[in-house]
Amino acid sequence: MPLTDLQCRTISFSDAPKKLADQGGLYLLVKQSGKYWRWDYRHLGKRKTMALGTYPEVTLVSARKKQMEQKQALLEGRDPMSARKIAKFAAIAASGNSFEEVARAWHKGKSKKWAEVTADKTMAHMDADLFPTIGSLPVAQITAPLLLAALRKVEKRGAAYTATRLREICGQIFRYAIATGLGTYNPAGDLKGAIETPKVVHRPAITDPRELQKFLSDLREWDAADQLTLSATKLALLTFVRSQELRLAKWDEVDFEKREWRIPAERMKTGKGLRQAHIVPLSNEALDEFQRIKDDSFGSEYIFPNVQGDDKWMSENTIGRLLVRMGYGQKQTLHGFRATARTLLSERGWSEAALERQLDHKENDMVKAAYARSKHLVERRLIMEDWGQVVSCLESGQGMPPAPTSS
Numbered sequence: 001m002p003l004t005d006l007q008c009r010t011i012s013f014s015d016a017p018k019k020l021a022d023q024g025g026l027y028l029l030v031k032q033s034g035k036y037w038r039w040d041y042r043h044l045g046k047r048k049t050m051a052l053g054t055y056p057e058v059t060l061v062s063a064r065k066k067q068m069e070q071k072q073a074l075l076e077g078r079d080p081m082s083a084r085k086i087a088k089f090a091a092i093a094a095s096g097n098s099f100e101e102v103a104r105a106w107h108k109g110k111s112k113k114w115a116e117v118t119a120d121k122t123m124a125h126m127d128a129d130l131f132p133t134i135g136s137l138p139v140a141q142i143t144a145p146l147l148l149a150a151l152r153k154v155e156k157r158g159a160a161y162t163a164t165r166l167r168e169i170c171g172q173i174f175r176y177a178i179a180t181g182l183g184t185y186n187p188a189g190d191l192k193g194a195i196e197t198p199k200v201v202h203r204p205a206i207t208d209p210r211e212l213q214k215f216l217s218d219l220r221e222w223d224a225a226d227q228l229t230l231s232a233t234k235l236a237l238l239t240f241v242r243s244q245e246l247r248l249a250k251w252d253e254v255d256f257e258k259r260e261w262r263i264p265a266e267r268m269k270t271g272k273g274l275r276q277a278h279i280v281p282l283s284n285e286a287l288d289e290f291q292r293i294k295d296d297s298f299g300s301e302y303i304f305p306n307v308q309g310d311d312k313w314m315s316e317n318t319i320g321r322l323l324v325r326m327g328y329g330q331k332q333t334l335h336g337f338r339a340t341a342r343t344l345l346s347e348r349g350w351s352e353a354a355l356e357r358q359l360d361h362k363e364n365d366m367v368k369a370a371y372a373r374s375k376h377l378v379e380r381r382l383i384m385e386d387w388g389q390v391v392s393c394l395e396s397g398q399g400m401p402p403a404p405t406s407s
Contacts, residue, residue, distance in 0.1 A: 002022055002023050003020055003028065005059070008020070008056070008060055012030070013030055017031045017032075022063075023064075024071075025039050025040040025041050025067075026039050026063060026064065034055075036055070037051070037053050037063040038050070039066075039067050039070065041070075041071075041074060041080065043080075050070060052066045097177075097182045098135060098137060099134050099136075099139045099142060100130075100135035101139075102173060102176065102177050102180075102183070103126055103131075105180075106172065106173045106177075107119070107122065109176075110122075110172075115244070116267065117248065125169070126166075129154050129166060130150060130166060133150040134150050139174070139183045147167075147170060147188060148191055148194055151163045151191070154166060155195060163196070164196075167191055168188075170188040171186060174189075203333040203336045204331050205332060205336030205339035206336070207339065211331070212344070213395075213397065215328060215332065216391065217395065218328075219234065219326070222322075222326060227296070228293065228314075231289055232246065232247075232314060232319055233319050233323070233334075236319060236334050237337045238286040239286060240337050240341040240358075240359070240387075241263065241338075241360075242335065242338070243316055243334050244267060244316075245263050245267055245268065247304055247313050247314045247315075248313050249261070249263070249302065249303040249304065251294070251302075252301070254290055254303070256287060259282045259381075260282055261279070261280040262278070262279055262280075263280065264277055265278070279380075280358075280384070281380055281381040281383075283387065284385070285392050286388060290303070300312075342359060344390065345387060348386065348403040349404065350386070350404075351376075353376060354380050354383060355383065357376045358376075358380045358383060386404055389401050
């Protein structure tokens, strides 16, 4: 049944994103951040999703009109998303060397050395906060006051860190423009100190065994409809990897027979320069959790698929929202699990060098880093098995198990 404007106006976000279907694949996606028009279609046998704007800026009538316009490309055998990108870039090219055109060229070159999630996040920041304000301006005509005005908008909404990061990004873009003969001046260099310096916020982490035991008990007893989020949280603790390494995990990375998870170098924060996968030895407890997820798999190549939103994998805020609902918002974060494991394992006598390798902390000398990863692998397997036993004992209320007699 087609949507009505009354439904669009009155629907509100509750606990999870929801879709209001209209017709022909058009629907209104309702999230905490707003209401978004989306159109699902198929081209050459592949399902794709196109963004058609936000409600109420784009009304129901306008969204249907946009959908019909894009359907014309399908009728002509073209992919509507590709056709729209071509038209956009043609308009940019016609207007000269715009900031957006130069920024995208810079981003394309940089992306070859970045992890995919870093490239995506950088582009998302530019799409949201730079292109709408200065994207269409010729790069050579952007002055420090113009750039500052764009960054001030970000700063005023309380995102001081993002504003600072965007100034750094702009500095690199303008240096690229100068190097390629498209610009002569870097206005970002004149804005040092003009943007509020963000305060360093240390991520909360439980490091007391009694508090961790209480947390694990609460996690086990938590009544949540989304069991996948509970499993992701448990594995975040058992493996203490970074957020993107966990959320973007694929089933072909997990080897149940070898009892290890090999995270590709391009998804690691420090591993890309090594061109070497990061090995996470898996304890019995971690393997059991992975097997539990696999038995209830959604059929996705991703271990933690996003079954409600547009992304392929779990949102970076999903686990954080669970921790807040559990009452641990001020005590524990996903990244904080790394500090939890690091602290308690160090107290159990494991070597700092092996723990640093398992945490994938940076080694300045790449040759030494590659050597260290292999050298400490035997001890790291013992560390992860010990950590699995710690988590299991605390979860069952037995308290901390005896520390290893040697490590």
